[in-house]
Amino acid sequence: MLVQAEEPDREQFWLEARDADQINCTNQEMDIVLPDKKEDTETSITYDLYGPRDPSPENEWLDDPETGIRWIVTGLKDFNLQDYQDQKYCEIPIDEADWGRDLTVTCYISFPGEDKEKEYEAEAHFATPKIEIEKIYLGENAATKLDIGEHIGNFEEGPKWAKEMACSRPFLFQTGTVPDVQVKLSLLPEMLTLGKIKASAEDAETNNLLGDLEEAEFDTKKERNEFVAQKKLGQTLKSGAQKWDWKITELHGTKLSKDTLIYTTIFSEKGFVIFKKGPILPWVKTNKEADTKKSYASAAILEFIMEDMGCKGQSKETLILNKMTQYLFSSHGCIYISDSKDPYDKLLLPKYAYIENKGVGVDVEGYYELRSGKYVNCTDQAAVLCALGRLIGISCELTQYCGPLLCNGQKVVGLEKGEGPAQMETHAVIKDGSGAIFDPTIGPAQGKKEDAYFKLTFKDPVKEGMEDEGEIFTVLLPLNSVQRRYSND
Secondary structure: OOOOOOOOOHHHOEEEEEOOEEEEEOOEEEEEOOOOOOOOOOEEEEEEEEOOOOOOOOOHHHHOOOOEEEEEEEOOOOOOOHHHOOOOEEEEEEOHHHOOOOEEEEEEEEOOOOOOOOOEEEEEEEEOOEEEEEEEEEOOOOOEOOOOOOEOOEEEEOOOOOEEEEOOOOEEEEOOOOOEEEEEEEEEOOOOOEEEEEEEOOOOOOOEOOOOEEEEEEEOOOOOEEEEEOOOOOOOOEEEEEEEEEEEEEEOOEEOOOOOOEEEEEEEEEEEEEOOOOOOOOOEEEEOOOOEEEEOOOHHHHHHHHHHOOOOOOOOHHHHHHHHHHHHHHOOOOEEHHHOOOHHHHHOOOOOEEEEOOEEEEOHHHHHHOOOOOEEOHHHHHHHHHHHHHHOOOOEEEEEEEEEEEEOOOOEOOOOOOOOOOEEEEEEEEEEOOOOEEEOOEOOEEEEOHHHHHHHHEOOOOOOOOOOOOOOEEEEEOEEEEOOOOOOO
16 A cells, blocks of 8 residues: 655646647636537547646556545536546536536545545536527628618527528628628637637538638627628629538637537528629618618519529629510510500500609519509510619610600510500610610510611601601600518518
């Protein structure tokens, strides 16, 4: 039996964790233990007992078979350490319920030949941190707040330790910009406040609108921590969800050996990428006092453009206007108003466009839902096309030709060829920045130069058969406003 020359100093006993990262925060050392894979909800930490350092040899005090060793873990739910009593090591399982807890493991040592109630101890703190993304705000590079204010995330409980971000309004960025967001996050145990984190969008096909975010420092005491994407957005129209896995890479100056401390956020509503110039008036309201712009497009209209009209993934403005024109002409179910059985419709008044302040307004959402019926005139068609083009950043103007105009027998929206009107007093189309004409009512005409358009669509206005002879002239109709029906709850 070992005979002690002197009592060992209790400070000479210590615990060492296996496969853990040791950090120092608030003047306290803590061992961080992470799971091997991000999907794991269980992990474990093993502690070895060492000491005393002096006298030597190092472990002679602990090698005596009559030395008493017992282990206690404070803060851990329902764990029995009985199997490790009298062992110089202890493996402690940590399941999901214990993530984020400040846990303490204590080893008590008693020696033969001494008072049985006299024990020395060694203690260590450990935790599997628990991260939570509380809020995500649009950054400075976002195109607009889309009437949702700054906070774009409401949270619902999700599986495991993650949550799903249920976005009640769409988010919007422009081509060629670097997406950025601002994040409020928290960590448990609360003593953990500083570190670095990165966000990766691993599902590249369906949930990766904005791309991966650069690694950046965070402070849980800050309301907003800045993050920017690794790459600029391309030059194509995009729509889609955004899923990020937020991975903590460093805590309180110590790099973590595993990047499995993950929190997943999913925007359940789609985001959109439009052209750099968009949204163009009248989709944008300007607050001059605050020097801010805010759009009031709904997600349904943006989705209408991207998915129904087939504009998602396109980058050429002419091709996009062609697709929009073709869709409004052949796929939305509209019929030229002259075919209506309603006598009131015979007045040929527009259903979704209206005169406002010497310009034209248009109820795009009403047209999208066909709230006022399927019968439309050329001003309805052209005003909707112009408004949708401007929403995604294409410069176009609403143009009206005043005749009278003798029609050339081209197909008219919703009617068979030859069933359309023989004559129009006026006719509305749109022109893009190059002057090319897009007509979703007759033809349809897609990207036609004016001379070619008239040769195809109308007969010479001064020929026989016209009630009034005269030159055709053009009127620019400013598009002043877009009606909306859309709640802010």
